[in-house]
Amino acid sequence: MQKEQTNRNIILQACEGENYFGHTQFVHEHVLGLITSGVAEHYTPDGVTIYSEGTLCLFRRTQLMKTIKKPAEGKPFTTINIFLSQEILKRYSLEHQVKADRVYLGESNVILENDAFMKGYFNSLLPYFAQPEKLTPTLEYAKTIEAIELLLRNPALKNYLFDFSEPHKIDLEAYMNRYFSYNIPLAQFAKLTGRSLSSFKRDFDKIFRSTPEKWLQKQRLEHAHFLMKQKNKRPSEIYLEVGFESFSHFSHAFKKQFGITPTELHNK
The missing domain is CATH 2.60.120.280 (Regulatory protein AraC)
Incomplete structure (x- = not known):
């Protein structure tokens, strides 16, 4: 608490x-x-x-x-x-x-x-x-x-x-691949990469051919799958680490992506 x-x-x-x-x-x-x-x-x-x-x-x-x-x-x-x-x-x-x-x-x-x-x-x-x-x-x-x-x-x-300068425009692809597991609003990702929200979404689509929301969830789920399968991490240990706010949301999205719940994967 x-x-x-x-x-x-x-x-x-x-x-x-x-x-x-x-x-x-x-x-x-x-x-x-x-x-x-x-x-x-x-x-x-x-x-x-x-x-x-x-x-x-x-x-x-x-x-x-x-x-x-x-x-x-x-x-x-x-x-x-x-x-x-x-x-x-x-x-x-x-x-x-x-x-x-x-x-x-x-x-x-x-x-x-x-x-x-x-x-x-x-x-x-x-x-x-x-x-x-x-x-x-x-x-x-x-x-x-x-x-x-x-x-x-x-x-x-x-x-x-x-130093009151704001973040300058940086390499969006490199930044997102590095920080995708941080659960923050898109507006903050935009600011951190030196963009307005509209230009962030526009640049994101050009680079990843996806919306930020769909891409972020896919990256987070794949990283969670790796941590459980290769590092033997428990689902309860990692759902916050990979960027989900609740275990229930994580479990539901994971099953939709992989056809199996995180707990079932871990128990295997």
Whole structure:
């Protein structure tokens, strides 16, 4: 079970019980996050990165991410996230005359030093989660600006934070073959590949000779079949991993595609 206490840009997230597979896979804004207990496993096509308790990380906007959040040592998974919206960053840039020198081309996810200043900052947020009404919009904005100021102690993060350029048009075929298992709306796939939704659909038809919906489902089912037959994965382990929201939808679509349910295939 996942719980969140939210005041717009500042979130305390708690996942109680067993492992929780995160459904939020499109990162809209930069996020400064501190894992206060538990472990997070972030899955990308390049592999898995494990973030343990105490990890402080900056996640870049406009990217795809899959996460499994795990309790550890008898404690639930909890994290404090500060969302650094483009609106706030542009306002800060204008008021303080801070601008990017160039387009940011570095790592999307940057692990930061959890020094005394950062520890003091996150400790100062904890009382507000017990009494969320005390975190007024004015205080919330001030705490978000404080986070930006703390990050800018590292000059290398200026371009990271203040590069406001949007994704450029990229190779659609290569991108979709790499990220088909991410369950996000088509509009977000379009944005990530530097296209409007209409041009995304038009280009998709030229390349794949199919609609995005049909192609995505076929790719996800074939990948699921491979994972079960070649890797001996259980259907319950993989339906979220390959991009389905519910096991029943996955099972129905799988049987329609292959003439056998995922459970029957696995039992063979």
